[in-house]
Amino acid sequence: MFESQNGRGALLAGGLAAILASTCCLGPLILVAVGFSGAWIGNLTVLEPYRPILIGAALVALYFAWRRIFRPAGVCKPGEVCALPQVRATYKLIFWIVTALILVALAFPYVLPLFY
Secondary structure (H helix, E strand, O other), X not given: OOOOOOOHHHHHHHHHHHHHHHHOXXXXXXXXXXXXXOHHHXXXXXXXXXXXXXXXXXXXXXXXXXXXXXXXXXXXXXXXXXXXXXXXXXXXXXXXXXXXXXXHHHHHHHHHHHHO
């Protein structure tokens, strides 16, 4: 499903799932911190029941991306995207950014009560 030649699809799916998983909790806080307000912000909690599913999807996508990105460069054929060092380094950086997003989505509901 997420098997592309370079892991780009899995990274995209993982990042999107991480953002959606944290929308219910982190989204309203960020909007209020930036200065937005209104009753409509409370509607963002509608995604809360889907949070475990979205986090699971993010972890599965992250696994497939890890499998494609961190494989040995010798497995790639010459001229493929995965054989280029700059592309591999960029994908690894994006992978760790997506991983951080997923960790925030996982930890945010448990850390947030410490600040109130």
